[in-house]
Amino acid sequence: MTGEHSRSARLGEGIAVDSWLLGVDDKRLHFFHEMRSLESGIRVAAGEQLDLHFDLGARRAAPFPGEVRARLAxxxxxxxxxxxxxxxGKTSGVRG
Incomplete structure (x- = not known):
């Protein structure tokens, strides 16, 4: 991932976290999260993650229920x- 990082957060500094859903398919969610200083608005951290919907009973990745998938889309x-x-970064193959 490329990104902007101007400085580290300071102890006691107010921080905001903004999140975006970058992609969704039947089993996966692709997120981007950004932390920024409430004082200056400068980005202090950013990251992406790819999450899988997991069926604990079957112990494997499984499709989202239809209503959940529609709301995520x-x-x-x-x-x-x-x-x-x-x-x-790239969407790792996850599409809407």
């Missing part, structure tokens, strides 16, 4: 339409 579309953050 609607969130993904709304965030994509509003604009994505700078510094994100």
């Amino acid at each position: 609607a969130l993904w579309e709304a965030q994509r339409s509003a604009g994505l953050p700078t510094g994100i």
Whole structure:
């Protein structure tokens, strides 16, 4: 991932965390999270993660229930339409 990192957070500094859903498919979610200083607005950390929906009974990755998948797809579309953050990587094959 490429990104902007201007400085580290300081002890006691107020921090905001913003998150974006970058992609969703039947079993996976791709997120981007950004931490920034409440004082300066400068990004102090950023990261991406890929999560799997897991069926604990079957002990393996499983598709989201239909209603959950539809709600996630609607969130993904709304965030994509509003604009994505700078510094994100590739979507690792996860699509809307």
